[in-house]
Amino acid sequence: MSLTDRTVPTDVALNTDLYELTMAQGFWESGLADTRAVFSMFFRENPFGGGYAVACGAGQVADLVENFRFEPDTVEYLRGLEAPSGGPMFKDGFLDYLADFRCDLDIHGVREGDLVFPREPLLRVEGPIIACQLVETALLNLVNFQTLVATKAARVVQAAEGHTVSDFGLRRAQGPDGGLAVARASYIGGASSTSNVLAGKIYGIPVFGTHAHSWVMAFPSELEAFRAFARSAPNNCVLLVDTYDVAQGVENAITVAHEMEGRGERLAAVRIDSGDLAKLSKLARARFDEEGLGYVRISASNDLDEYTIQSLFAQGAPIDSFGVGTKLATADPQPSLGGVYKLSAYRKGDEGTWRPTMKLSEMAYKRTVPGVQHILRYRDASGVPVGDVIVDDDWVDETRAGRAVDVLDVDTLYDFGRYEAEEVLVCLVRDGADTGEGGTIDEARERCRASLRYLDPATRRFLNPQIYPVALEPGLSALRSRLAREERELAGNPVA
Numbered sequence: 495m496s497l498t499d500r501t502v503p504t505d506v507a508l509n510t511d512l513y514e515l516t517m518a519q520g521f522w523e524s525g526l527a528d529t530r531a532v533f534s535m536f537f538r539e540n541p542f543g544g545g546y547a548v549a550c551g552a553g554q555v556a557d558l559v560e561n562f563r564f565e566p567d568t569v570e571y572l573r574g575l576e577a578p579s580g581g582p583m584f585k586d587g588f589l590d591y592l593a594d595f596r597c598d599l600d601i602h603g604v605r606e607g608d609l610v611f612p613r614e615p616l617l618r619v620e621g622p623i624i625a626c627q628l629v630e631t632a633l634l635n636l637v638n639f640q641t642l643v644a645t646k647a648a649r650v651v652q653a654a655e656g657h658t659v660s661d662f663g664l665r666r667a668q669g670p671d672g673g674l675a676v677a678r679a680s681y682i683g684g685a686s687s688t689s690n691v692l693a694g695k696i697y698g699i700p701v702f703g704t705h706a707h708s709w710v711m712a713f714p715s716e717l718e719a720f721r722a723f724a725r726s727a728p729n730n731c732v733l734l735v736d737t738y739d740v741a742q743g744v745e746n747a748i749t750v751a752h753e754m755e756g757r758g759e760r761l762a763a764v765r766i767d768s769g770d771l772a773k774l775s776k777l778a779r780a781r782f783d784e785e786g787l788g789y790v791r792i793s794a795s796n797d798l799d800e801y802t803i804q805s806l807f808a809q810g811a812p813i814d815s816f817g818v819g820t821k822l823a824t825a826d827p828q829p830s831l832g833g834v835y836k837l838s839a840y841r842k843g844d845e846g847t848w849r850p851t852m853k854l855s856e857m858a859y860k861r862t863v864p865g866v867q868h869i870l871r872y873r874d875a876s877g878v879p880v881g882d883v884i885v886d887d888d889w890v891d892e893t894r895a896g897r898a899v900d901v902l903d904v905d906t907l908y909d910f911g912r913y914e915a916e917e918v919l920v921c922l923v924r925d926g927a928d929t930g931e932g933g934t935i936d937e938a939r940e941r942c943r944a945s946l947r948y949l950d951p952a953t954r955r956f957l958n959p960q961i962y963p964v965a966l967e968p969g970l971s972a973l974r975s976r977l978a979r980e981e982r983e984l985a986g987n988p989v990a
C-alpha cells in the first residue's frame with residue numbers, strides 16, 4: 495500500500511465495491527449514463543446513543559473527486575476480470591468509456607467539525623448518475639468512519655473538561671489507513687495531538703509521546719531507566735511510573751525531577767497506565783506538591799473513554815492529560831456509523847425539473863427523504879441551535895414560512911419563524927473541481943469546539959440526551975407523504 499498526502503489510496507477509482515462498476519456498465523449500456531441524479535448521504539441514528547454527531551471527511555471529498563480517474567493499468571486490470579460464469583466481466587466499449595471518465599460532479603456537504611443530525615444530508619451529490627454511482631462506496635468509506643471517530647473524540651474531549659487528550663490508537667486501529675483516519679478525525683473532534691508520526695507529517699497534527707514499559711524493563715532498575723530517559727529527552731520528559739509500583743515510581747520520578755532541576759531542566763509529567771487512576775493520581779499530585787514540584791503534570795492512560803474520564807473527575811482525580819487509544823480508534827462500543835447513500839431525485843434528458851424519489855421501506859424508520867435537499871439551522875438570539883429543517887427549494891410551501899414537520903413524526907410540528915436561519919451545506923466540489931470550501935483541519939477543529947460550546951447541554955449530555963429537532967419544510971413533508979401514498983398504491987397496498 496502506498497500512503498500519499500491523503501488517506502485515500504492512490505487508485506481512488508478502484509477503492510470501491512464491484513457492484514458500483516457493474517451498475518456503471520449497465521447505466522452506460524442502457525443509455526442512462528448521463529441522466530442527472532441527486533444522491534443524499536445520511537445516517538439514521540446518532541452514534542454512541544448521543545445527541546449529536548460531528549461531521550468529518552468532507553474536507554477530503556474534493557481531493558477524492560479530482561483524483562477519480564481510471565488510469566491505463568487500472569483499465570487493464572478490469573479488462574482481465576472474468577465473470578463467474580465465463581467471459582469478460584466488462585465490455586471493451588465500457589472500458590474505453592472509463593479510460594476517458596471524468597468525475598463531473600457537484601457536491602455539497604456539512605463542513606468538517608460542524609454538528610450533523612440523523613437523516614439530514616451529510617453530503618449531497620449531484621451529476622450524471624453514472625458518476626454519482628461510481629463514487630458511492632469511496633464517499634461512504636471516507637465520511638462514515640471519520641464522522642464516527644470525530645464524534646467519539648468530541649465526547650472524550652467533552653468529558654476531559656479542557657484537559658488535553660492525545661490519540662494513542664494507532665496500534666489498535668483498523669490498519670494503516672484506519673490509523674491515519676483516526677488521527678485526523680480525532681484532531682478535528684478536539685484531541686490535541688496524536689502519537690501517530692505519519693499523521694503528524696501528512697496532516698500537520700502535533701505529535702506527542704512518552705515511553706513504554708519496555709524502556710523501564712530494559713534497565714537494571716526503574717531509577718536508572720528514568721535517569722537515562724531524562725538525559726536523552728530532557729525537553730520532552732514524561733516518565734511512566736507504573737511498571738512496578740506507582741508509589742515507588744513517583745519517588746523515583748521525584749529524584750530525577752530534582753536532578754533535572756539541578757541541570758536547569760524540568761520534568762514535564764508522569765504517566766500512570768494501570769491501577770486505580772483516581773487514587774494513584776492523587777497520591778502522585780500530593781507527593782509532587784510536597785516536593786515543590788507543582789509544575790509536574792499527571793497524565794493517565796489505560797483503556798479510557800468518555801465514561802471513565804468523567805468518573806475520574808467525579809472522584810476528584812487531579813489528572814492533567816489523557817492518552818486514549820483502543821476505545822477511540824475502534825469507536826467503542828459502536829464500530830460503524832451506518833451512513834447510507836440514497837437516490838433522492840433525477841432528471842431525464844433535457845427535462846427542466848427534478849423528479850424527487852424516495853425509498854418506501856416496510857419500516858417507516860427506513861423511509862428516505864426525497865428531493866434536492868439542503869439544511870437550514872435555526873438559532874436563538876444567543877446562538878444556540880434550536881432545530882434543523884431540510885428544504886427542497888422546488889417544493890417550498892410559501893404559506894407556512896418558518897414552520898416544519900418532524901422528520902419521523904408528521905404530527906409533531908415546529909415553528910421556527912422567530913429564529914435566524916443559516917445554511918449548513920457548503921459547495922465542496924463544482925463541476926468536478928475543488929471549490930476550496932472544505933477548509934483546513936485546524937478550522938474544522940475550531941468549528942467543532944465552537945459548535946459544541948453552543949449546543950444545548952441537554953443535547954450534549956451522554957445519558958438520555960434530549961433529541962435535537964430535525965424537521966422537513968412543510969412543502970417537502972407534503973411531497974414525501976404524497977410519494978409514499980403513490981408508491982403504496984403502485985404496490986397495491988394503499989393503506990399500509
Ligand SMILES: Nc1ncnc2c1ncn2[C@@H]1O[C@H](COP(=O)(O)OP(=O)(O)OP(=O)(O)O)[C@@H](O)[C@H]1O
Pocket residue numbers: 767768769770771772773795796797798802805806809
Ligand atoms: N478510579 C477509577 N475509576 C473508574 N475507572 C477506573 C479507575 N481507575 C482505573 N479505571 C479504569 O478501569 C479499567 C481497568 O483498570 P485496572 O486497574 O483493572 O487495569 P488493568 O487493565 O487490569 O491493568 P493492567 O494495565 O496492569 O492490565 C481501565 O479501563 C481503567 O481506565
Ligand SMILES: O=P(O)(O)OC[C@H]1O[C@H](OP(=O)(O)OP(=O)(O)O)[C@H](O)[C@@H]1O
Pocket residue numbers: 662663666767795796797798817818819820821
Ligand atoms: O489503553 P489504550 O487506551 O488503548 O491506550 C494505549 C495503550 O497502549 C499502551 O500500552 P499497551 O496497550 O501496548 O500495553 P498495556 O495495555 O499492557 O499497557 C499504553 O500504555 C496504553 O495503555
Ligand SMILES: O=C(O)c1cccnc1
Pocket residue numbers: 662663689702703704705706817819
Ligand atoms: O507515547 C505513549 O505514551 C503511547 C503511545 C501509544 C500508545 N501508548 C502510549
